[in-house]
Amino acid sequence: MTALDGAAVLVTGANGGIGTHFVREALARGAAKVYATARNPREWEDERIVPLALDVTDPASIQAVVEVASDVTVLINNAGISVPSAGLLAHTEEEIRRSVETNFLGPLFLTRAVAPLLSAKQCGTAIINLHSALSWYATAGIYSATKAALWSSTNSLRLELQPAGVQVVGVHVGWVDTAMAAHTEDEKVDPAVLVAAVFDATEAGKHEVLADETSVRAKAGLSAPVEVVYPQLAV
Template sequence: MHLNGAVVFVTGGNRGLGLAFAKEALKRGASKVYVGVRQPKNFNVENIQAVELDVTDPESVQRAAAACGDVNLLVNNAGIALLSDGALDPGLIDQSERIFATNYYGVVRTTQAFADTLGKNAPSAIVNVLSDATWVSAPMLAAYAASKHAAWSFTNSLRLQTKPRGIEVLGLHVGFLDTDMTAGVDVPKSDPNDVAAAALSALEQGSYEVLADAGTEKIKASLSSDSPAYIHPDLPF
């Protein structure tokens, strides 16, 4: 799929990677870019149209999809991350429910709401923002990693179902990004602008998956080895 002339909808597009996706799409010739945000009145970026959206609220998602019937590229970027004391944390179930509401159910809900529009406007595409945590679950990110693994599974199932309808699906895996969400974490981070550019280049080249940094490439390459990263992780923290 080519971005020139595309109509793009980015969830969680008010800052960070989501905003980087929106701006990169414009650079590549998108004719219109929507960003789904909770407070549209607080968003003011030239040539980008804010749409009220809370991916955890079914009615909000349906309203956004109904208002944007010209979309042919959906970027499921909205996500949250919370730290815990690991797999034995007594609060892990409550935390998992909060994280899954956005990172998994939000992706499913938004994708389903836009599916008919994307089919009608095909050729079209969906980009799901995943993580290197899809394959390596640090104890402090146990709930977050589980949500991204679930989203990866959904992405792979979705791709098989939508391909005959002219809807491509790209999974983006990346480690820590230099955004507000990771401001207090002292680890190597990728520039969200570079990641958005890499993802959209991969989409235009017809790829199904993009590994946006060297660490993620290393993790993926280890999965079938005798010492996979999910058993022997080289964690930076």
């Protein structure tokens, strides 16, 4: 289990709706410092918050952040992008490459850079990866594909880092009430509720968060025949 009290937390995508809640809630739970990273970091009215420029698709940017945030104990891979919904074959090459680099390779390479820092501390450290219910339900083209890849890498990292005492938490959720979901009228999770659930699970030593009923149903469906998960195949 990983306590937030006294932690040094690094949040990617800190300017967004979910990221901002991660920053604020970490401080509310006693974090000593939060590195709030974004491509274009904003100013924060709290001396415990350290804004840093980070492009997760740029190795030099990752290295620069890791050198500054060498005391990090909790890494939250929250940054991600979504392109207009389309079939996998309908996306442009640029959309595919940008999505893979931002949603999968970026978090993986940042984790690879931070992992030695966390492992050296032996305990009380964690990595939190934001997946999606769509990592288990392939209806969002390249977004689903990249989130499925991130989920798989989370499972691998959990096993690889367990001997060093690094807790790896995977988070699944459907729509969250942020700008990214402004186009839909479907039920949405309050980002504050999501973040509280993630930190509750982390502090309790859990490895996975199913933050809403959509995610619970999606995971339960993994054991079903593919024709049940995707009824159109049964036609």
